[in-house]
Amino acid sequence: MSGRLITIDGLDGSGKATQTDLLCRELERRGVRYRRVSFPDYSAQSSAPVRMYLNGEFGDQPGDVNAYAASTFFAVDRFASFARCWKKDYLDGGLIVADRYTTSNMIYQLAKLPKEEWDGFLDWIQDLEYEKLALPRPDLTVYLELPTEISQKLLDHRYEGGKGRKDIHERNLEFLSACRESAAYAARRFSWKTVFCEEGKELRKREEIHEEILKLILEELHVGI
Ligand SMILES: Nc1ncnc2c1ncn2[C@@H]1O[C@H](COP(=O)(O)OP(=O)(O)O)[C@@H](O)[C@H]1O
Numbered sequence: 001m002s003g004r005l006i007t008i009d010g011l012d013g014s015g016k017a018t019q020t021d022l023l024c025r026e027l028e029r030r031g032v033r034y035r036r037v038s039f040p041d042y043s044a045q046s047s048a049p050v051r052m053y054l055n056g057e058f059g060d061q062p063g064d065v066n067a068y069a070a071s072t073f074f075a076v077d078r079f080a081s082f083a084r085c086w087k088k089d090y091l092d093g094g095l096i097v098a099d100r101y102t103t104s105n106m107i108y109q110l111a112k113l114p115k116e117e118w119d120g121f122l123d124w125i126q127d128l129e130y131e132k133l134a135l136p137r138p139d140l141t142v143y144l145e146l147p148t149e150i151s152q153k154l155l156d157h158r159y160e161g162g163k164g165r166k167d168i169h170e171r172n173l174e175f176l177s178a179c180r181e182s183a184a185y186a187a188r189r190f191s192w193k194t195v196f197c198e199e200g201k202e203l204r205k206r207e208e209i210h211e212e213i214l215k216l217i218l219e220e221l222h223v224g225i
């Protein structure tokens, strides 16, 4: 029996870590067993090429590494995490909560390509990650939608002005705006559940967003929580 995989995705600074924390706390409160994973898996050796890419060692613009090459770095890191850390739990029927997943390649790497190549890339990345590498497909993807101007402010706040720590994606507002468009496309194609985190130019409260995500999970997955 295979388990279930919930992925939480969104642009940098959209609240993924915050919402993953709140969800995991709620699962614990309800006594639901789960395993939390996060991508890239920075603490693992498998993320070395990802770290080099995001640090700008292959070029300081996202487009300096093409969508296919960059996607493979992230895919290999995911394969290593699955094989080493959560395959057994998943195959035993466990609930996995992922902060970013293949869905991030479908957002960020897709954005590097002209629109007429989007469907071909999305077919390719599904084949690579879900078929050839045999990674599980998500049962539910929650996409946190937030205008880049707001997510950038939150990121700035998180980095407390120390802009040097931003990676090559986070530094590039134009790229992040393109990612918002590619994310909307992927969300439509794959029926991701979009959670709008802004209301009337204001960021919604953490708890309110959390309640919406919890409701979605209960409705969509019928998990006993
Ligand atoms: N709904 C919210 N309202 C206000 N601040 C928020 C909200 N959600 C997240 N934050 C803050 O915004 C910053 C980015 O959130 P984070 O969860 O780290 O985003 P991500 O994991 O998507 O990069 C953090 O400092 C976090 O505390």
Ligand SMILES: Cc1cn([C@H]2C[C@H](O)[C@@H](COP(=O)(O)OP(=O)(O)O)O2)c(=O)[nH]c1=O
Binding pocket: 012, 013, 039, 040, 054, 074, 075, 100, 101, 102, 103, 104, 105, 108, 109, 167, 169, 170
């Ligand atoms: C997991 C993953 C991330 N990414 C991108 C999204 C982010 O811009 C970047 C690193 O993700 P992340 O570590 O979430 O960023 P942060 O610095 O906010 O913690 O890598 C991909 O392009 N493909 C992927 O498969």
